Amino acid sequence: MYKSKSLFFMMTISGTILTMSSSNWISMWMGLELNMMSFIPLISKSKSKGSAEASMIYFLTQSLGSMILMFSILMMMHENTMNNLFNNIVMMALMIKLGAAPFHMWMPEMMAKMSWNSCIMLMTWQKLAPLMMMTNMQINHKTLFMASILSTVIGAIGGLNQTSLRKLMGYSSINHLGWMISVNKIQNNWMMYWIFYSLMTMLVCTVFNKYNMLFINQINSINMTMSEKMSYMISMLSMGGLPPFLGFIPKWIAIQTLIQDKMFIMITIMVMMSIITLFFYMRTMTSLILQHPFTNKWMFYNQESSLPLMVILLNMSLPLITIINFM
Numbered sequence: 001m002y003k004s005k006s007l008f009f010m011m012t013i014s015g016t017i018l019t020m021s022s023s024n025w026i027s028m029w030m031g032l033e034l035n036m037m038s039f040i041p042l043i044s045k046s047k048s049k050g051s052a053e054a055s056m057i058y059f060l061t062q063s064l065g066s067m068i069l070m071f072s073i074l075m076m077m078h079e080n081t082m083n084n085l086f087n088n089i090v091m092m093a094l095m096i097k098l099g100a101a102p103f104h105m106w107m108p109e110m111m112a113k114m115s116w117n118s119c120i121m122l123m124t125w126q127k128l129a130p131l132m133m134m135t136n137m138q139i140n141h142k143t144l145f146m147a148s149i150l151s152t153v154i155g156a157i158g159g160l161n162q163t164s165l166r167k168l169m170g171y172s173s174i175n176h177l178g179w180m181i182s183v184n185k186i187q188n189n190w191m192m193y194w195i196f197y198s199l200m201t202m203l204v205c206t207v208f209n210k211y212n213m214l215f216i217n218q219i220n221s222i223n224m225t226m227s228e229k230m231s232y233m234i235s236m237l238s239m240g241g242l243p244p245f246l247g248f249i250p251k252w253i254a255i256q257t258l259i260q261d262k263m264f265i266m267i268t269i270m271v272m273m274s275i276i277t278l279f280f281y282m283r284t285m286t287s288l289i290l291q292h293p294f295t296n297k298w299m300f301y302n303q304e305s306s307l308p309l310m311v312i313l314l315n316m317s318l319p320l321i322t323i324i325n326f327m
């Protein structure tokens with residue numbers, strides 16, 4: 001079982017690397033297909049009905065995206081031009097693959113049916129290849145503008161009504177994707193955003209996985225040490241992009257890039273939506289911080305791990321980075 005999982009994991013990674021290193025549309029498409037077909041076995045567990053549904057949803061949406069992508073590639077090869085219409089069709093196919101708004105509905109639904117480890121991979125690694133393909137295209141500014149605005153707005157508003165933590169993280173991912181698409185013209189910037197976002201997502205989802213948290217109301221009954229509570233709280237605030245924490249760096253880079261491009265309306269909308277996401281992140285942790293959980297004596301344990309302290313130091317490293325930068 002573990003051997004086959006590791007094989008599919010390696011193939012998922014190699015599919016993305018093939019797409020990222022290709023200079024040809026067909027080989028990029030091949031990389032995406034290899035990535036998709038290897039990721040599906042990683043989602044599905046033998047006895048889980050939810051994971052079977054999730055793998056079916058993933059297969060159907062990714063197949064649709066691949067069909068549209070292949071159609072537009074073949075049309076471009078036939079016409080021998082890279083005109084605006086086909087550019088927009090390719091962009092639409094990649095947005096379906098990414099789960100960007102308005103083609104986002106499959107992503108939170110699929111995440112609600114998966115394990116946390118699969119969710120981490122879907123939110124981080126699976127975004128890399130389509131974003132790299134977007135960077136290689138000559139995308140119309142208006143299309144890019146609409147895609148990023150829609151993703152940030154829907155990602156923020158969609159997460160407000162959620163009690164499922166996996167769906168909440170799914171909408172959060174759509175919101176962050178909007179920020180990545182907005183700085184997509186400059187490869188270093190979106191890559192930097194993706195790295196920081198992946199790191200923050202892993203930190204938060206690892207805590208959820210450790211305590212098997214699936215819904216917001218479960219957080220109240222979990223017995224954490226004070227250092228674990230602090231590390232969880234700081235990781236959540238970092239996800240929202242609050243300035244003293246590490247999560248502010250990618251948003252800072254994005255804001256600077258958009259100011260240089262004179263996209264003032266876009267920045268205003270995106271920052272406002274970022275405040276809404278911060279609200280629903282805070283909803284997940286206020287009860288944990290304010291209430292003392294009622295737990296039985298035999299549920300207490302004294303093992304103090306150094307991991308929460310490492311997470312706190314990592315998230316608090318932004319002031320240190322800025323000091324070193326300005327010295």
